[in-house]
Amino acid sequence: MxxxxxxxxxxxQMLSQEYKVEFLGTNFDHIVNLLTDIKVQKIYNxxxxxxxxxxxxxxxxxxxPYKEWTVNELLxxxxxxxxxxxxxxxxxVKIKNSVYIEFHLGDHKYYDKVRKDLNLx
Amino acid sequence: xxxxxxxxxxxxxxxxxxxxxxxxxIPAKYCFITGSFLYKEKYKDIDIFIISRxxxxxxxxxxxxNITILDFNDLHxxxxxSLSKSCIAKNILxxxxxxxxxxxxxxxxxEAIPTILNQKDKYHKDIRxxxxxxxxxxxxxxxxxxxLTNKIxxxxxxxxxxxxxxxQVPKIISRHAKPSYTKRFFYTQAAYYKEYQEYEAxxxxxxxxxxxxxxxxxxxx
Numbered sequence: 001m002x003x004x005x006x007x008x009x010x011x012x013q014m015l016s017q018e019y020k021v022e023f024l025g026t027n028f029d030h031i032v033n034l035l036t037d038i039k040v041q042k043i044y045n046x047x048x049x050x051x052x053x054x055x056x057x058x059x060x061x062x063x064x065p066y067k068e069w070t071v072n073e074l075l076x077x078x079x080x081x082x083x084x085x086x087x088x089x090x091x092x093v094k095i096k097n098s099v100y101i102e103f104h105l106g107d108h109k110y111y112d113k114v115r116k117d118l119n120l121x
Numbered sequence: 122x123x124x125x126x127x128x129x130x131x132x133x134x135x136x137x138x139x140x141x142x143x144x145x146x147i148p149a150k151y152c153f154i155t156g157s158f159l160y161k162e163k164y165k166d167i168d169i170f171i172i173s174r175x176x177x178x179x180x181x182x183x184x185x186x187n188i189t190i191l192d193f194n195d196l197h198x199x200x201x202x203s204l205s206k207s208c209i210a211k212n213i214l215x216x217x218x219x220x221x222x223x224x225x226x227x228x229x230x231x232e233a234i235p236t237i238l239n240q241k242d243k244y245h246k247d248i249r250x251x252x253x254x255x256x257x258x259x260x261x262x263x264x265x266x267x268x269l270t271n272k273i274x275x276x277x278x279x280x281x282x283x284x285x286x287x288x289q290v291p292k293i294i295s296r297h298a299k300p301s302y303t304k305r306f307f308y309t310q311a312a313y314y315k316e317y318q319e320y321e322a323x324x325x326x327x328x329x330x331x332x333x334x335x336x337x338x339x340x341x342x
Contacts, residue, residue, distance in 0.1 A: 056234075056235035056320055056322035057320060057323075058235050058236075072313070078236070121229055121250065
């Protein structure tokens with residue numbers, strides 16, 4: 001079992017940025033508790049790829065506001081995975097040429113809500 | 122119970138009975154089952170769609186069941202038109218005119234390209250919209266779930282999908298969009314992708330917009 005606080009700390013350490021990334025999602029801690037060590041390692045590997053610009057982002061040209069930004073200022077990195085028969089997704093959001101702001105983790109219902117805010121299909 | 126099967130696909134008789142049993146448990150007038158459960162011996166999920174205004178969660182005691190609630194506004198979508206074409210439904214399903222736009226199509230392409238590059242050969246689930254839209258704009262036909270699965274299976278790898286996009290998309294846009302719209306929309310997109318050219322996906326999208334606007338400059342519209 002993975003400790004959610006440690007999981008968040010590990011991610012913050014990987015990012016090494018002053019801005020405090022927000023960890024968001026209904027049942028965030030519960031889902032982290034369900035992750036095996038192998039799945040966590042895969043997420044960390046994926047994050048490294050994101051940080052090294054090896055993973056492709058989705059960028060949307062919409063000027064629609066998103067919190068204190070606009071959607072067209074954001075890069076979204078999407079990572080789908082399953083635990084048993086349930087599908088989950090991570091959405092990792094970065095501001096163009098700047099910091100990572102949000103790390104979303106949730107099931108398809110949560111994803112559906114966030115993707116609408118971010119103007120994703 | 123209504124069976125929608127326009128291409129006379131062979132359905133597994135036992136599954137038809139199971140589908141009917143499941144649908145009877147759902148407290149909604151409009152619900153249907155589609156996908157591999159109906160025609161493949163081995164299936165992963167039972168995909169159930171319920172058309173309802175309710176926000177209440179509907180649960181079925183079967184771990185393989187995946188329930189998606191569709192809003193009545195979704196009935197205009199290409200997704201619903203495809204799903205409802207081949208399925209087993211509790212009642213005659215409501216139909217609304219299909220609404221698809223080129224801007225929606227581009228939105229799908231914009232997400233499909235980074236996803237394909239990330240997923241590499243595990244793209245099968247992620248290109249359904251891309252293929253649906255592309256085939257629709259090419260033939261004016263909405264593929265049902267059997268046809269869509271077959272079309273996706275016809276690609277040998279992710280490179281062949283990218284080649285298909287590069288070949289089909291500029292032709293489709295030039296056939297369906299007015300030059301003034303193409304110019305305005307794709308020049309804006311191109312300028313935007315240019316800022317992200319460190320990424321392969323946005324680089325490819327930039328090239329695609331360039332190809333589209335080049336077609337315009339050569340009078341292909």
